[in-house]
Amino acid sequence: MLRDGEVFRDDHLPDPIVGRNRHMNEVTDALAPIEDGFRAENVFLFGPSGVGKTTVAKAAVRELRREVLEVPYAYVNCWQDHTRNRVLDQIARGLVGATLPRSSSTSRLIDLIKSNLHGPGVVILDEADQLRGTEVLYDLHEIRGLSWIGIANREIDLFADLDDRITSRISVAYRVRFDTYGEDTITEILSRRARDGLGPGAVNDDVLARIARLSEGDARQAITALRVAVRMASQEGLAAIPERLVEDAVRNAEQEVRQKTISKLNTHQRALHEVLVEAEGGLIQKELYARYEERHDDPVTLRYLRENHLPKLEHYNLIEVEWDRGTKRYSLVGVDHSESTPEL
């Protein structure tokens, strides 16, 4: 049944992309000056997860490189590389193909990029709301020819803590909002993936529409669910996905994504997660910290937890936070305490 598994990977970049024509046009417009050898306009993309922001950004750069060969570009995920130095390091590697020793000073990196970039270049700053400081945006502005595509969940002010006189010199010409996909668009996306990656007749439209409905506008979840459904059907020796498997597939896909996330947590985040697994109904911050501190043999301070690990768990959609008259309550996401799951 499965012909090409690559189609279902997270990093698969479809060609062409589905259901985001307007967004694509905005981004390609912003990049258009590069075709004449000029610096592009900066773009800012925002919207919830799983709605194609990263895909559009990457696809727009791909389009550009079809027009203008070898435009240098770099992709930076600011969740992993959120300091000024790391961002510039990534850019130096991606943009000018620099092979660097383990660490280089910030000014050295800037010089390196400047002296190796001749003409326009593009940087994708994914998860840009995770940048520690925004100083790096100023650095990028200082590099002739360089422009960026910023991506974030919410429409944030990237320049909030920059000087006004600096801000006035940096512009974001395009702000593109991504709304949640409709069911029909998700169905269309799934249909393309099925066509490209599965044997003929492996799924029918009803199955795809059903997956789309249960995935609540999140394309990533939907695609994962389809992949899980394929696997489940294959294990039963079937050549097509029966409709009865869909609900379980969607549920398993959620579980699979969650499990994968948990496996990537560090010891502090894991300790927090474990504490919350055991705590029914959630905990207030102070309690949570007290129990974390007991469980971990080298605990970090509450301050650090609050600034780093807790927001991260929240971003991974593992925990949720709720204000309750001056105190915060942390609890696990997607765990239904009201219902005990029977074995098998």
Place this chain on the structure above:
DNA sequence: CGTCCACGGGAATTGATGGACT
């Protein structure tokens, strides 16, 4: 009010790394 909980600015410390100087 006083207390509890939580937020967050800002300075300080620690530790790794790498380059310059001797």
Place this chain on the structure above:
DNA sequence: AGTCCATCAATTCCCGTGGACG
């Protein structure tokens, strides 16, 4: 080879602010 200094990231420490509540 040995010492010293700069840079940077990670983490902690100190402390003032503010809301909710009794």
